[in-house]
Amino acid sequence: MDSNKVTIQDIAERAGVSKSTVSRYLNRGYVSREKAERIREVIDATGFQSNFFAKRLKTKRSKLIGLVLPRIDSVSVGKLLAGIGDILEPEGYQVIMLVSQLKGDKELENIANLYQQGVDGIIVDSVGITSRHIALQKDVRVPILYTGQRHAEANCLKIDDEAAGRMMGAYLRQMGHEKAVFAGVTETDIAVGVERRKGFADAFLEGRPKAKVDFVETGFGFLNAYNLGGEILQRKPSVIVGATDNISLGILRYLHEREVRVPEDVSVAGFGGYDVGAVVYPALTTVAFDFELVGMNVARRMLDLIDGHPSEGEVELPFFFVERESVRRFGADSGDRQSFAGML
Numbered sequence: 001m002d003s004n005k006v007t008i009q010d011i012a013e014r015a016g017v018s019k020s021t022v023s024r025y026l027n028r029g030y031v032s033r034e035k036a037e038r039i040r041e042v043i044d045a046t047g048f049q050s051n052f053f054a055k056r057l058k059t060k061r062s063k064l065i066g067l068v069l070p071r072i073d074s075v076s077v078g079k080l081l082a083g084i085g086d087i088l089e090p091e092g093y094q095v096i097m098l099v100s101q102l103k104g105d106k107e108l109e110n111i112a113n114l115y116q117q118g119v120d121g122i123i124v125d126s127v128g129i130t131s132r133h134i135a136l137q138k139d140v141r142v143p144i145l146y147t148g149q150r151h152a153e154a155n156c157l158k159i160d161d162e163a164a165g166r167m168m169g170a171y172l173r174q175m176g177h178e179k180a181v182f183a184g185v186t187e188t189d190i191a192v193g194v195e196r197r198k199g200f201a202d203a204f205l206e207g208r209p210k211a212k213v214d215f216v217e218t219g220f221g222f223l224n225a226y227n228l229g230g231e232i233l234q235r236k237p238s239v240i241v242g243a244t245d246n247i248s249l250g251i252l253r254y255l256h257e258r259e260v261r262v263p264e265d266v267s268v269a270g271f272g273g274y275d276v277g278a279v280v281y282p283a284l285t286t287v288a289f290d291f292e293l294v295g296m297n298v299a300r301r302m303l304d305l306i307d308g309h310p311s312e313g314e315v316e317l318p319f320f321f322v323e324r325e326s327v328r329r330f331g332a333d334s335g336d337r338q339s340f341a342g343m344l
Helices: 008-015 018-025 035-044 047-058 073-092 102-115 131-137 162-174 190-205 223-226 229-234 243-257 289-307 332-341
Strands: 066-071 094-100 121-124 144-147 179-184 211-219 239-242 268-274 287-290 320-321
Touching: 008 018, 008 035, 018 035, 018 073, 035 047, 066 073, 066 102, 073 094, 073 121, 073 131, 073 289, 094 102, 102 121, 102 131, 144 289, 162 190, 162 239, 162 287, 162 320, 179 190, 179 243, 190 211, 211 289, 223 229, 223 243, 229 243, 239 243, 243 268
Parallel strands: 066 094, 066 121, 121 144, 179 211, 179 239, 239 268, 268 287
Antiparallel strands: 287 320
């Protein structure tokens, strides 16, 4: 077999393993001893390995992608990371991950550090794109791709948070709710703290002068939301909407411990579509995002940027409504409820 024509797929087939396993082996990732031995034997027989690393030197690529995450104790981040890995790993890329701890200054520092480590590109699940980010990318000579936020002067790929907010607002309006508390984060997070909240309020209040939305800042944490449950209840809402499912779950816990019935006494809804929302009681009504699909799209876009291919336009990242048990209906018959489901 001509070593110049041998591919990773050829090695995988001859060794009886997957293409991603061969990629992990070549990039010094974990592979079981048995599989590593089979791969090594095939590589020795074909002369593939020297050709593989020679090609790296010729293209001047490190096969490393930097990834900046806001936090790691999040369901959405875990799924995003899984989607990114599904695309990058078979292409022979390894990910170097740094965490910003939800701090903008730390995010900027991590971007600069990853560039100094010689990565081919940097993916940033951003807490907020500022003028400092735009200035920094002029000094970073590799592609930077942001997700989670959008900025006109940056490469970005994100869910339409305002549209997701409108979906929830329209649903609760049709269910007859007039007093809502939106539990969320500050406006420094444009996507969640501004766009998602605005979309919800616009749709919820539309054409209803007596309807009202109060805002309580909880941050993203489950415990923070739990601790602010009393303040939220003082607003006497008919429905509490968490900016994320994690916030909503903290509120649900608070209500349960105080024997406040959901949805009979107060309704609760969220955003995210976390699996745990389906198994808590009552099951959580939510706008669900496919974070793994987002990760896959982000990784594909990054590979295009590394190859010098311009964006082919905005990628529509889907989200969908999940109606469960945590929202009560006021003054609407079952026909009205079904008509909303049909609209979705």
